[in-house]
Amino acid sequence: MFTSAVILSLLASVSAWTYPSPGCSNGAGFKLDSTGRVNRTLPSGRTYLFHLPGAYNASNGAHPLVLSFHGAGGTSANQERLSQFSQDGLLINELPIIAAYPQGANNAAENRTGVWYSAPYYNKTVDDVQFAKDIVTDIQNAYCVDRIRIYASGKSNGGGFTAYLACRPDTSVLFAAFAPVSPALYPESLAFKGCNPARAVPIINAHGVLDTTIPFAGRNDTNGTYGVGVATINVPLWRRQWAIRNGCKTDVPAVQTNPYPNTTEMIWRCNTTFQAYTVSNLGHSWPTTGALDASGAPNNTASFNLTSPAMITFFDVNPLPFQYIPGYKA
Template identity: 35%
Template sequence: MVAWRLLTLGLLFSGACVASPTGLASIRSASGCGEEPGIGLNQRINATLPSGRTYLFWVPPNYNQRKATPLIFSFHGATRTPDSQADLDLLTTPFFNSDHIVVYPSSGEYGEDNGRYWRGAPQVLDDVDDVAYVLEILDAMESQFCIDRARIYATGKSQGGMMTNNLACDPRSSARIAAFAPVSGSYYVNVTGTECTPLTLNFNCHPARKHVPIFIFHGGHDDTINYGGGPRSSECLPYIPHFVAAWAARDGLSDTPEGVGLLLDAGDNATLYRYGSRSQKNLVEFVYGGNHVGHQWPATIPNSDSIEHATPPATFNASSIIMDFFGRYTLRGRKCGRGGYRG
């Protein structure tokens, strides 16, 4: 996993475990435990829900139906597909992931051009409930596979990052998903004109838990979802540091980072900001991808994002950092040494 060097004195990560208590009475493995999976392992599988909506999923080759397995949702961006997101995050490859099931939901199609967008985007009507769709997928996966209900996570890019944030903010999904990691997210707020104030925007966000772990990524050269925010598609985008600070405040932390430092071996001034102290240390984290990282899933090799936006590869892999972050949290709280928990 990716390591990082903090350049400010006193910011080195301590070995002590900290808590993110949920108040949940118990968390059990899914009903699919003990059942033969009935599908090929290490393959991308297309599935259809009773509602008619589809999704893609992948089960690691070492899956054991008698062992509770963690699960990651990964959301594609606007106009993209589940397959394109799998090609982008590479979470179905052993380089980044060998033991988590990964699910790639599929957005609805809207407008005359049947564009693919998530709820929260300006193109999607308010009565669309993509959170309910995601939880329907989760129910289906839990009935078929031995899912560790304490270790369910969400990530996504662009509008997929927005959808990840939607899940973190919704009381239904934030009660079931342990941690979140939006990448290059488009966090639309439905205001226009003089009400579009990127540094002070208010967000409609009401998670079911007091302390939601979230790791946010954004590049300084993003010319699609501008780091500075502002009007877009007749709505408003926040200044990204304001969006991050709002999450820290929502989690009961100071909106000023406790630590600021550079990622180890990551050039282009890629910077890590950490929020929270004591029992909530590093509950909210943010990577500023650097001055030349555009609207992309940061990776050290060229991918469809960096090619499309004519930007160089990043100097770090977001997927490695995300997997490390997810590995620190469950719905019980933050993991301690040797599998214990506090909280």
């Protein structure tokens, strides 16, 4: 029989396992500016902002990668600022984070800038899913990326797209875990029917109760702010349905606490974990103590920073199981 010490030791060794990308052996890297950034243009013509942490060192091992998708009308640069994934000192599996901030496509037909699939106003002439995959491939070939520690996050329309990526058979096994923040959960996001992940999916989510752009309780189709007939889905119901989808026999959370002022945390632990933060005094903003996300103003200051420690900790304990890496043999 294993002792507690042996079990903890085994868990620690498993958490340290990595699956290196091609760039670990032959990655040439990108031409970066003095801050470790570059705006990359892919062969498709799509662009993303790339950030390499100053402490990156391929000889230390394969590094985690986080993609973060901005909201409708947003920019990759603004998403970097509010999500803080380029902040010094953030570690997953004890290594610094490589970060990518994709730029959404414009939809001139509906006078929309920077939008993603999963919303009624997305640009139907581009393939946002393939764009996300292309970014991952581009970075994996240039740098030493841990293929079991690639994560997707996003805000608003980008959060809805992140939720959609969690629902797909292919992308649910490309990304290890998902972090939709104030997600725009339109019917097109497949938040309910049509959601078909290849596995139980780890998700961390946050939403402000004072959000008037993507209301916490959902919205009927009479509001024309984002297009006639555009409804959004009830967030608490979406959370509970994910818990059932992930194997829970009940939609009642296993844990409910108040870890920060004005914040309720709910956790469902079944075949995997769904962790949710409900912030009572927050509007349509990524939770930060510094009011970094102006879109929820004047209610855009939280009592905690969602990215660190909550999101980073969640990512850290949720690597992708090895069997989902193409070509993996036990």
